[in-house]
Amino acid sequence: MLKGLEVTDLDGNNIIELPPTYTQEDIPVSKEDIVQQKDIEKWPYLRGIHLPSIKADIGLLIGNNVPKAMEPWEVINSQDDGPYAVKTILGWAVNGPLRGPRN
8 A cells, every 4th residue: 555645637737645545566457448639539529628648557547535536627428429528637538439429
């Protein structure tokens, strides 16, 4: 267990203190699971969102025990069975199917 960890947005403007954090040798998530800008460009209602390109391994999962990190500041609802987006203090998160609209 680690204590005293903090996370911040990519600009370093918003800092969140994490509760005691448990470690795990392997996180069952890969870089391919990270939503990229090209994934959301086919959804016109998400075109106002900018997702920065991050070249890093996934080393931390933030859960519901950090409500400040999960609190929605802005929500873009899904359309046509597509993904939805939530802006938090740390930036945008996109959730849901990304394969494209059904025909």
